[in-house]
Amino acid sequence: MRRLDFKEASELIKAVDAELEALLSAVWDQAPKACQRDLCFFLARYPYTHFVFKDGKALAPDGKPLAQDLLVAGRLPVGLILDNSLEVIDEIIRNEEVIEFPQALLFKNQLIGLWELIDEQLQVEGRPTRNETISSGSRSLKFLEFPTQEVKWNRLRARYRHLSTHHKESVRKLKEIDLIEMISEIDQKSKQWVTQVLYFSASWFAELQRQLAER
Amino acid sequence: MRYNDDQLTDALTEWGGDSNAARCKAAYLLLRYSLQVLSQRRPCFGLADSIHPNLGPLDTLKEELLQVARLNPTILGPMYLHAGQVGFLSLSQLVPSAFEQSPEDSLENIFKIISRARDAAVKRNVAVPGLDNLPGLFSRLRFRVRTGRQRQKGRHGSVLTFKVDCSQSGAGTFPRRSIPIEAFYEPTFSAVNLPPSDSRFFRVAMKLDLRESINIPEY
Numbered sequence: 224m225r226r227l228d229f230k231e232a233s234e235l236i237k238a239v240d241a242e243l244e245a246l247l248s249a250v251w252d253q254a255p256k257a258c259q260r261d262l263c264f265f266l267a268r269y270p271y272t273h274f275v276f277k278d279g280k281a282l283a284p285d286g287k288p289l290a291q292d293l294l295v296a297g298r299l300p301v302g303l304i305l306d307n308s309l310e311v312i313d314e315i316i317r318n319e320e321v322i323e324f325p326q327a328l329l330f331k332n333q334l335i336g337l338w339e340l341i342d343e344q345l346q347v348e349g350r351p352t353r354n355e356t357i358s359s360g361s362r363s364l365k366f367l368e369f370p371t372q373e374v375k376w377n378r379l380r381a382r383y384r385h386l387s388t389h390h391k392e393s394v395r396k397l398k399e400i401d402l403i404e405m406i407s408e409i410d411q412k413s414k415q416w417v418t419q420v421l422y423f424s425a426s427w428f429a430e431l432q433r434q435l436a437e438r
Numbered sequence: 439m440r441y442n443d444d445q446l447t448d449a450l451t452e453w454g455g456d457s458n459a460a461r462c463k464a465a466y467l468l469l470r471y472s473l474q475v476l477s478q479r480r481p482c483f484g485l486a487d488s489i490h491p492n493l494g495p496l497d498t499l500k501e502e503l504l505q506v507a508r509l510n511p512t513i514l515g516p517m518y519l520h521a522g523q524v525g526f527l528s529l530s531q532l533v534p535s536a537f538e539q540s541p542e543d544s545l546e547n548i549f550k551i552i553s554r555a556r557d558a559a560v561k562r563n564v565a566v567p568g569l570d571n572l573p574g575l576f577s578r579l580r581f582r583v584r585t586g587r588q589r590q591k592g593r594h595g596s597v598l599t600f601k602v603d604c605s606q607s608g609a610g611t612f613p614r615r616s617i618p619i620e621a622f623y624e625p626t627f628s629a630v631n632l633p634p635s636d637s638r639f640f641r642v643a644m645k646l647d648l649r650e651s652i653n654i655p656e657y
Contacts, residue, residue, distance in 0.1 A: 271494050307492045310516065315532075324532060325481050325516035330492070360494035364486060365528070365639045366504060367512035375507045382506050402503070409502045416495035 224283060224290075224422075225266045232264040232421060239305055239332040247427075254430050261426035265293060267302070269359035270414035272400065275309055275335075279353040295425045296339035299353060304333050305419040310361045323356075323400070325363045335420070340428070359418040362400045370402075371395060383408060446470065446568040453558035454551030461544060464529060464536035465551040468644070469568045469575070471527055475646050476578055478518050482525035482646055483639070485626060486515030514639060519648050524626060530642035541642045542585040542598065549602060550611045557607050572604045576612070580645040582622050584635070597635050 281289040311327040474480035599622040602612040
């Protein structure tokens with residue numbers, strides 16, 4: 224994750240939401256000089272299929288827990304989606320099989336963690352425990368045709384030698400995402416595709432509170 | 439969006455007359471998901487490349503995987519359904535255990551669960567969200583199921599495509615009316631380029647249609 228000061232980040236923000244950039248700029252201008260350097264952002268680039276949240280826990284692009292000082296709304300960060308998309312997944316377990324089904328899509332210029340932040344600021348009681356799983360891009364993509372048949376599987380295996388020999392039942396149970404992750408060449412190449420999220424530092428919300436209190 | 443213990447679940451499991459948990463779940467999801475898709479609160483599936491090119495590395499998957507195995511290059515992805523559009527949901531992928539054997543019979547049993555629950559709710563004069571406007575909902579749905587029973591001639595001979603009429607209560611199930619396979623897929627797929635008959639996604643699938651304005655209440 225790369226730290227960006229406001230001047231660096233403002234162009235990125237303006238490109239996706241000019242109104243938000245203008246509002247942040249007003250907050251930044253009114254902040255004491257000594258505090259302005261803390262009003263920064265962290266740019267996270269999540270490769271395709273990497274989790275942004277897993278079972279409600281915020282993750283960095285490398286899969287490790289997100290830095291504690293970015294968790295501003297309870298246990299959640301506030302971030303702006305700069306491009307591509309995130310997919311909210313419903314994980315359903317049936318017969319010990321995990322089914323990932325899309326519940327919602329989040330696109331460029333949407334803020335994640337905003338409602339949770341508002342709840343936090345308003346000290347709303349009885350807030351639900353967050354258990355979302357959110358990924359970079361869609362893990363739920365479906366191929367119209369799947370290499371279930373042996374002849375089609377073997378064509379793949381001719382190119383990707385480390386694939387196992389065709390086993391009808393095993394291939395039937397495979398999902399698209401499993402197949403993508405099984406073939407390391409495709410997995411690596413597909414991870415060049417990223418969704419960028421710009422996280423706000425906690426200082427933004429402390430400063431915002433300070434300015435609101437002064438009014 | 440989790441409704442595990444709501445009125446609709448209770449009505450389907452208690453009044454649906456079927457003790458099979460997977461089929462009750464499938465009946466619930468058929469109603470709940472289709473209502474949410476039609477009221478634009480949940481995505482369904484459409485062609486990923488033309489509608490949302492920002493869902494993933496589609497070109498890599500096509501070139502490095504689908505072309506290598508010489509498979510149909512079409513990728514389906516989640517999308518919100520807007521007025522004038524159609525989309526699909528795969529019931530057999532959502533609840534595989536409900537359709538492991540005889541998918542056509544399983545789907546029929548799911549319709550029976552819904553029908554019995556609706557009739558019981560009417561009899562008891564109880565309003566159950568999700569069961570109170572079935573004709574409006576089902577007018578927007580078409581079904582496609584692989585079947586080994588009603589074989590017909592042709593490339594898609596073992597596939598049934600139909601709509602159901604649930605305007606009459608007390609019938610025990612819903613009368614079906616067959617529709618041409620092309621009508622199930624149009625306008626997403628052309629008549630000369632239909633999905634393969636053994637498509638996993640379409641094993642038991644629904645087409646959701648927002649091309650005409652019918653009022654679908656939100657739940």
